[in-house]
Amino acid sequence: MVLHARGVAVDAQTAETRVLAAAYELFYERGVQAVGMDEIRATSGVSLKRLYKLFPAKERLVESYLRQRDERLRESMTRYVEAHESPERRLLAVFDWLHEWFSEPDFxxxxxxxxxxxxxSTxxxxxxxxxxxxxxxxxxxxxxxxxxDQPAWLTDQLALLVEGAITTxxxxxxxxxxxxxxxxxxRLLTTTRND
Amino acid sequence: MVLHARGVAVDAQTAETRVLAAAYELFYERGVQAVGMDEIRATSGVSLKRLYKLFPAKERLVESYLRQRDERLRESMTRYVEAHESPERRLLAVFDWLHEWFSEPDFxxxxxxxxxxxxxSTxxxxxxxxxxxxxxxxxxxxxxxxxxDQPAWLTDQLALLVEGAITTxxxxxxxxxxxxxxxxxxRLLTTTRND
DNA sequence: CCGAGCGGAGAACGAACGTTCTCCAACGCG
DNA sequence: CGCGTTGGAGAACGTTCGTTCTCCGCTCGG
Incomplete structure (x- = not known):
């Protein structure tokens, strides 16, 4: 019984991984509404029954999808940025990281x-x-x-640049x-001293 | 007959105006997929038959909707900006205009x-x-x-700021x-001379 | 008044999709 | 070996929606 339950648990874990992997790619590539649960099933190889046991509704899957996107993105960014030592260099490294991201073929x-x-809206x-x-x-x-050692309001301006760069x-x-x-x-960095 | 045909043509024009007005609000507020053709009909008061004679498919309506958004937005922006005289002031006025836009209740x-x-994607x-x-x-x-009289590459940077501000x-x-x-x-403007 | 055609209201149709259900095979346990 | 549980394949269900069709009233020339 316990062995059986554990067997199920392991399968459930790998099934969840596969479902999230499918959602990660399909939702990003085509949007949520354009990807049906049946396509998640086909891509992940996890049956609808299991899928709905893991995620009782599509919205739950969307939640997990977004959580995973957030985690991976921020981890990738911090890993890249913290490979540099100088604080100023780290700030600029954020934009180098963006360039790498934008260059991925499926960006x-x-x-x-x-x-x-x-x-x-809904x-x-x-x-x-x-x-x-x-x-x-x-x-x-x-x-x-x-x-x-930059003024706090620089954060706002850099954030706008990041956001605009992603969208553009x-x-x-x-x-x-x-x-x-x-x-x-x-430019914003080097001219900060003027204030 | 001619009178009748003209009567129809005039009606068709006001019908098109009403349909576009409905699309303008509904599509913006809730997105395209969340708004059905029947809701466009209900809001505009134009029957489905007329609606489909004016726009043979939803995608045609989306096209016209986007064209109208583009025209009105740019007209609003240029009107606001050109109320100022100085070239530098005009550049900054773009962002004042953004502030007005963002402050609209249904932004x-x-x-x-x-x-x-x-x-x-599709x-x-x-x-x-x-x-x-x-x-x-x-x-x-x-x-x-x-x-x-600013360097051409400033355009890229300002465009990113505009884009980022809208999204944020x-x-x-x-x-x-x-x-x-x-x-x-x-800041980017006043420090241009340093180059 | 009459018939023809335009237009409106809304039913109808077909497809897509989220979610559930049915049927069946496999498997562990007594 | 039966039995009960689990899980898979896929049909089924109910809803939504884009698009078309049906029916009916209105108008307008004769």
Whole structure:
């Protein structure tokens, strides 16, 4: 019985992993409404029954999808940024990281912004997740700005550059906005002393 | 007969106006997929038959909706900006205009970005309209930057600030990003001479 | 007054989709 | 070996929605 239960548990874990992997790609690539649960089933290889046992409704799956996006994105960013030592260099590294992200072949913008446009008006879950994600990124920027001995309001301006670069890169399908945002950030940094 | 035909034509024009007015509000407020043709009919008061004679498919209506958004937005912006005389003041006025826009009670971000997130992956019409719109705005910024004797690359940076401000304001439901973007733009402007 | 055609109200149709249900095979336990 | 539970395949159900069709009243020329 216990052995049996454990066997089920392990399967459930790998099943959940596969479902989330499918959602991670499909939802990002085509949006939530354009991907049916049946396609999640087909891609993950997890039967509908199991799928609904793991995620009793599509919205639950969307929640987990967004949580995973948030985690992976921020982990990737911090890992990249913290490979640099100098605080100023770290601030600029954020934009280098953006350039790498934008250059990925399947880059399609920020999953949160996309979903906000798709469901933001009707789904509190999406609104909250989006705000939490942006807030978390901004919080990290705040720390970097403080570490670089820059005024706190620089955070706001850098956040706008990051946001604008992501959106512009998505729309035009080019990584250039990362470079432009980095240049703008560098100017804002080097001229801070004037105040 | 001719009188009758003209009567129909006039009705068709006002019907089209009413349909577009309904689409203008409903699509912006809730997205395209969340608004059915029947709701367009109910709000506009135009019967389904007429509606489909004017716009043979929903996608045609979406096209016209986006065209109207583009026209009104740019007209509103240029009207506001050109109330100022000095070239530098005009550049900053773009961000004041943003602040007014963000403060409208039903502001919900950029209609193009929202629809890009919703349908961008599957609808070339939306992709093209979005790029054309952003390109047109950028073109206008280019003119303002040139008139202010600023280097051409400043356009890229200002465009990112505009884009980031719109998105951030939509997500957090505040007009503050316009102020922050304006401050950043002012810094980028006043330090241009250093190069 | 009459017939023809336009237009409106809303039913109808077909597809897509979220969710549930049915049927059946496999498997561990007595 | 039966038995009860688990899980898979996929049919089924109910709803939504884009689009079309049906029916009916109105208007307008004769």
């Amino acid at each position: 399609r913008g920020c999953a949160f912004i996309n979903m906000f446009g798709e469901l933001g 789904s509190p879950v999406v609104i909250d997740a989006t705000r939490a994600h942006k807030e978390a990124v901004r919080q990290y920027l705040t720390e970097l700005v403080a570490a670089a 890169a998505a729309i035009f399908g080019t990584a250039e906005p990362a470079r432009q945002a980095r240049a703008a950030a560098a | 919900r971000g950029c209609a193009f970005i929202n629809m890009f997130g919703e349908l961008g 609808s070339p019409v939306v992709i093209d309209a979005t790029r054309a719109h952003k390109e047109a705005v950028r073109q206008y910024l280019t003119e303002l930057v040139a008139a202010a 304001a939509a997500i957090f439901g505040t007009a503050e990003p316009a102020r922050q973007a304006r401050a950043a733009a002012a």
